[in-house]
Amino acid sequence: MDGIAKPVIAIVDDDRRVRESLESLIESAGFTARVFSLAEDFLQGGLMAGTSCLITDVRMPGMGGLDLQRRVRLERPELPVIFITGHHEDEVERCALAQGAAFFIYKPFDAGELLGAIMAANSERAKLAGKSKKPVLLKIAPDLSFRQIDSVLQVIAEFGLNGIVATNTTLARPDSFANCPEAGGLSGRPLQRRATQIIRYISGATAGKLPIIGVGGIHDAESAGEKMDAGATLVQVYTGMIYGGPFFAHELAVALAERQRR
Numbered sequence: 001m002d003g004i005a006k007p008v009i010a011i012v013d014d015d016r017r018v019r020e021s022l023e024s025l026i027e028s029a030g031f032t033a034r035v036f037s038l039a040e041d042f043l044q045g046g047l048m049a050g051t052s053c054l055i056t057d058v059r060m061p062g063m064g065g066l067d068l069q070r071r072v073r074l075e076r077p078e079l080p081v082i083f084i085t086g087h088h089e090d091e092v093e094r095c096a097l098a099q100g101a102a103f104f105i106y107k108p109f110d111a112g113e114l115l116g117a118i119m120a121a122n123s124e125r126a127k128l129a130g131k132s133k134k135p136v137l138l139k140i141a142p143d144l145s146f147r148q149i150d151s152v153l154q155v156i157a158e159f160g161l162n163g164i165v166a167t168n169t170t171l172a173r174p175d176s177f178a179n180c181p182e183a184g185g186l187s188g189r190p191l192q193r194r195a196t197q198i199i200r201y202i203s204g205a206t207a208g209k210l211p212i213i214g215v216g217g218i219h220d221a222e223s224a225g226e227k228m229d230a231g232a233t234l235v236q237v238y239t240g241m242i243y244g245g246p247f248f249a250h251e252l253a254v255a256l257a258e259r260q261r262r
């Protein structure tokens with residue numbers, strides 16, 4: 001999964017908190033995010049040709065969102081542009097939509113609203129390009145409660161996402177890591193049990209209908225098989241590969257196929 005080229009979504013907003021939260025949301029929805037604090041930086045960054053969708057603020061120092069949209073239209077008229085703004089200005093909204101904006105969203109917005117806009121822009125792009133839609137999977141943290149996972153599953157169903165990746169690294173410090181002072185996400189074996197628990201929960205909650213990519217602490221065929229037994233459709237490895245080396249994925253695939261035949 002990590003090696004597949006993901007659609008790039010560019011974010012232009014002068015508010016650092018908005019940039020950071022959008023970047024994290026967009027990355028967790030399976031896209032690659034590229035953030036810019038100024039419209040000029042996006043235009044001069046040489047990224048326009050490879051961008052699948054542009055999300056921009058309206059009011060920014062230097063060039064504003066409407067001028068940015070005009071510049072983008074000259075080079076990439078088919079590029080979906082989504083506006084986000086904290087100011088209610090009907091005239092600006094009318095103008096952006098008349099210039100072909102895909103969506104005009106007011107801050108604060110919730111994750112579902114933005115995800116819906118991105119999915120719709122992505123479908124529109126596929127239709128214009130005459131290609132099939134890119135599958136979009138949402139990756140979740142293992143630190144969510146089952147109740148929170150239920151709301152994620154609702155969002156996935158509502159927006160027709162194609163699957164879920166469970167799980168990312170954990171912020172918890174389980175077992176012998178209880179007193180570990182370092183900040184950041186923990187991967188590998190300490191995550192194995194919780195990730196499997198979450199996969200089993202999702203599989204049960206969706207009656208096995210939602211494709212699940214199981215990840216977290218897979219280090220051999222048994223731990224990969226544990227994820228499959230819990231309901232995973234595919235498995236992904238990260239830390240196992242770091243410790244196991246470049247042939248780990250091949251050896252694991254062979255051993256897992258053998259295990260599943262038994």
Ligand SMILES: Cc1cc2nc3c(=O)[nH]c(=O)nc-3n(C[C@H](O)[C@H](O)[C@H](O)COP(=O)(O)O)c2cc1C
Pocket residue numbers: 139167168169186187188189191215216217218236237238239240
């Ligand atoms: C150094 C590092 C960087 C990671 N970067 C990403 C990332 O950019 N996107 C992502 O979805 N997951 C990322 N992950 C999470 C892994 O893909 C994986 O979900 C997690 O590490 C659990 O699997 P593991 O126990 O096999 O490592 C990263 C993990 C590590 C350790």
